[in-house]
Amino acid sequence: MSTRPGVDAPPPPEAIDGAGVDRLRSGCVGVVPLPARIEAWQRAVLHRPELLRSWIDRHGSPSNLHHPAPFVRNVRALQQVASDRDIDLEVLFARKADKALIYVDTARDLGIGVDTASEVELTEALAHGCAPRTLVCTAAVKAAPLVRTCLAEGVTIVLDNDDELDLVERLAAASGLTAIVSLRFGGFRHDGRVLPTRFGFDLDDAGALLRRLREATDLGRMRVEGVHCHLDGYDVEHRVAAVTQLLPVVDALRAERHPVRHLDVGGGLPMRYVDDADAWASFQVEHRRALLGERDPITWNNDGYGLHAHDGVVHGALGLYPMYQDPVAPAWLAALLDASVPGQAGRTIAALRDRALTLRLEPGRSLLDGCGMTVARVEHRKRHRDGTWSVGLAMNRTQCATAKPDHAIDPLLIAVDGDEPRTGPVEGWLTGAYCTEAELLTRRRLRFPGGVARGDLVVFPNTAGYLMHFVESRSHRFPLARNLVVDATNGAVELDAVDRHGG
Numbered sequence: 133m134s135t136r137p138g139v140d141a142p143p144p145p146e147a148i149d150g151a152g153v154d155r156l157r158s159g160c161v162g163v164v165p166l167p168a169r170i171e172a173w174q175r176a177v178l179h180r181p182e183l184l185r186s187w188i189d190r191h192g193s194p195s196n197l198h199h200p201a202p203f204v205r206n207v208r209a210l211q212q213v214a215s216d217r218d219i220d221l222e223v224l225f226a227r228k229a230d231k232a233l234i235y236v237d238t239a240r241d242l243g244i245g246v247d248t249a250s251e252v253e254l255t256e257a258l259a260h261g262c263a264p265r266t267l268v269c270t271a272a273v274k275a276a277p278l279v280r281t282c283l284a285e286g287v288t289i290v291l292d293n294d295d296e297l298d299l300v301e302r303l304a305a306a307s308g309l310t311a312i313v314s315l316r317f318g319g320f321r322h323d324g325r326v327l328p329t330r331f332g333f334d335l336d337d338a339g340a341l342l343r344r345l346r347e348a349t350d351l352g353r354m355r356v357e358g359v360h361c362h363l364d365g366y367d368v369e370h371r372v373a374a375v376t377q378l379l380p381v382v383d384a385l386r387a388e389r390h391p392v393r394h395l396d397v398g399g400g401l402p403m404r405y406v407d408d409a410d411a412w413a414s415f416q417v418e419h420r421r422a423l424l425g426e427r428d429p430i431t432w433n434n435d436g437y438g439l440h441a442h443d444g445v446v447h448g449a450l451g452l453y454p455m456y457q458d459p460v461a462p463a464w465l466a467a468l469l470d471a472s473v474p475g476q477a478g479r480t481i482a483a484l485r486d487r488a489l490t491l492r493l494e495p496g497r498s499l500l501d502g503c504g505m506t507v508a509r510v511e512h513r514k515r516h517r518d519g520t521w522s523v524g525l526a527m528n529r530t531q532c533a534t535a536k537p538d539h540a541i542d543p544l545l546i547a548v549d550g551d552e553p554r555t556g557p558v559e560g561w562l563t564g565a566y567c568t569e570a571e572l573l574t575r576r577r578l579r580f581p582g583g584v585a586r587g588d589l590v591v592f593p594n595t596a597g598y599l600m601h602f603v604e605s606r607s608h609r610f611p612l613a614r615n616l617v618v619d620a621t622n623g624a625v626e627l628d629a630v631d632r633h634g635g
Contacts, residue, residue, distance in 0.1 A: 152179060159545030160590070163559065164418045164430050164578045166406050168454055168593040171502040173620035183623050184507060184589055187527045191614045191627075194508035198230075198628060199618045200238040201298040202502030207242055209462040210493065217469050217481055220490040222538045224268055226399050227253045229496025230504070230601045231463045231601045232615045233629040236260050246631035247399075247494040248287075251278040258285060260629075268314070268396075270360075270494070272331075276303060283309045290360050290396075292331055297344070313572040314358035314396060315341070317381065322373040331362035338381050342388055349388065356390035358492065366402040366457065368464060372471045375480055380495075382487060395484065396492035397468075401461040402454070403496040403501040405541045405594055412456035415540070432561060437537045451537045461498040475527050497597030504596025506532050506613070510588040513555055520577075521560035523584050528564040529573055530605040531613050534598045538575050544591040545580060555583040562590060565610060 156178055170178075170469060177184060177197070188195055195236055206245050207223055224245035225235060236257055239246050245266035248254040257267055264285040274289070274296055282304055284288045291297050291313050295620055304311040308331040317333035320465035348354040359381055378395055385392045406412055421427045422434055423441040430439070438451030459467060469481050469491075476483070484491055508527040515521050532539055541561065546556075558580050562573040573592075592599070615628040 142418075144401050149246055149295070155366065156544055156546075157542065158542050159547060159580065159582055161579045161581065162430070162542050163413075163428075163579060164415045166411055166415055166541045166576075168350075168544070169405060169409060169502070170593055171397060173198075173201065173618065174502075174593060176620045177618060177623075178546060178591065180545065180623065181589065184546060185406070185548050187616060187625055188507055188589065191616060191625075192611065193443065193505050194613045196232070196504060196506050196595070196613050196615045197581040197618050197625070198232050198234055198504050198595075198596060198615060199502060199620060200234050202447050203235055203238050203499055204242065206461065206499045206501055207239075207244060210465055210495075211467045213469070214491070217466075219469060219484060221490045222490050223499075224266070224492060224494045225499055226447075226494045226496030228602070229597050230500055231630050232504075232508065232596075232617075233260060234617050235500070235503070235596075237629075247496075251275070251281060253474070254278065254281055254285075256466065256474050256630075264443050270316075270362075271280055272395055274299070281313055283307055286312060288312045288357060290316050291333075292316050293333065301353055304348070305351070307484065308576055310352055311354045313354055313356055313387075314360045314394070315356060315381075316360040316362060317378065318361065320361065320363070320370070320374045320377050322370055326375070327363055327370055329364065332360070335377060335381070338384070340550055341599065342384055345390075346388065352355050354454050356385050356392060358392060358394040358396055359385070360396040360492075361600060362398045363400060366454075366464070368471060371397050371468050372473065372480060375468075375483065376473050376476070379483055379487065381487065387569065392489075394490040394492045396494065399494045399496055399498075399499040400497045401493065402457040402464055403460050403498040403597070404457045405453075405455045407456070409456050409458070412454075415455075416450065419450075430577050430579070435537075435575045437540075437575075446632075452540050453534070453536050455540055460480055461501075462516060465493070479625045482587035502594060504594065506595045506600060508590050508592075510584060510586055510590060511588065513558075515586050516560075519559075521555070521558040521580075521584070522563045523560060523590070524563050524565075525573060525590055526565065527608060527613070528566045528575065528605070528607070530570055530603050530607075532573060532592045532595055532599050534602050539592065539595070539599055540574065540576060541593065542576075542578070543574065543580075544593065546589040546591060547582065547585065548587050548589060550585065550587050552587050554584040554585040555580070557581050557583060566607060584627070 222245040226238045226247045228249040248256045249271045268288045270290045316332035318329040319335040320327045422429045439448040508525040512524040563573045616625040
């Protein structure tokens with residue numbers, strides 16, 4: 133990369149102290165604050181608003197900014213935990229969490245794998261030099277062309293159901309190739325209940341599945357090299373239960389001459405978007421008070437995010453991603469490896485070591501922690517009769533969203549010097565470009581203590597994990613956001629390969 137003429141480099145991250153971070157956060161604050169974590173590279177960029185504006189002017193609003201250094205840090209932290217315990221660990225980046233190819237390239241250069249969930253994700257990883265042995269296909273729906281590519285390249289296929297097994301066996305027979313597969317299971321039990329998941333063969337059917345595999349194995353059509361699980365949530369004990377209950381399946385598969393070498397517990401490694409546990413706790417308390425009518429609403433139309441009040445009691449479950457969690461990924465992995473195995477004398481570590489099993493993880497969000505932010509331009513301000521304001525941005529609500537109800541941390545407002553008039557201090561909402569009443573970019577009520585002007589920039593921090601791309605849409609024929617890879621040392625950006633290739 134080279135710096136564009138006339139654009140100075142941002143200040144070095146170490147030159148920005150705590151007061152500088154506070155200034156970044158001061159332009160936009162929730163009525164109940166949830167201050168975002170801000171990485172050093174982000175601080176360096178955000179302290180040069182004219183540089184940021186030049187990127188948005190050139191590439192459009194919104195734009196997604198990417199920086200892979202935190203990805204490297206996050207991978208190495210997990211590897212260190214395993215190394216400290218003498219455990220063989222394979223980390224595979226869950227590509228579905230972000231489409232930017234800079235992370236595929238970074239995974240390749242680190243020697244880790246990539247978990248692919250579609251034919252395009254798989255072919256892109258192969259085209260970018262990822263070794264087939266480091267790739268896995270976990271696609272929820274596997275059509276024949278995807279399976280044929282996996283067979284031809286020797287990529288591991290995670291089998292989820294009887295129909296997939298039939299398809300893989302048939303295509304393997306037709307091609308004369310051996311399918312390398314990992315069997316995904318569900319139906320694990322913990323504390324007297326079955327852990328819910330729609331993925332995988334039921335564990336109670338494992339015996340019948342192994343008998344069914346015998347012919348395919350004898351004919352050389354299929355080789356089972358691993359077992360796999362997909363569990364929702366972040367509970368370490370649920371993963372311990374899955375590991376424990378998969379071990380007999382590993383033993384049975386090996387008895388059937390399958391060279392099982394890995395046990396894969398999927399993703400779901402926790403991260404946090406705010407470092408202040410008290411802020412997250414206070415937000416939840418005040419949100420419930422608002423639902424009960426004990427204070428003014430802190431969300432659009434007093435949105436409950438999955439909660440509702442009835443007869444003075446709040447019911448339901450909060451649907452937000454937990455903005456503060458403890459432990460996060462490295463400590464979570466340590467807890468998994470150090471956990472006692474129920475009903476056995478030993479720990480997870482010993483159970484894996486005794487069978488010479490490699491532990492596989494497929495994190496997405498937690499590997500991308502700190503890697504990205506989404507930047508959009510303010511196009512209008514509008515005052516409503518109740519005194520609140522709408523601040524309209526040149527983006528839509530799918531461009532910073534997941535399947536969860538909202539991304540609840542405080543955005544940042546970056547004032548850009550110009551001739552546009554600025555409001556006084558206001559409160560209100562960030563609204564987007566879709567023509568619906570529900571087009572809120574966040575449903576949280578926000579304060580803008582220094583006012584807002586057209587041309588200001590709103591920044592959504594830490595959006596690389598799922599928020600940029602998971603549900604992005606071209607409704608109204610708006611273009612998709614461009615993805616820019618940032619060199620924070622010299623203030624240069626370049627289009628990510630996914631945009632250079634037309635993706």
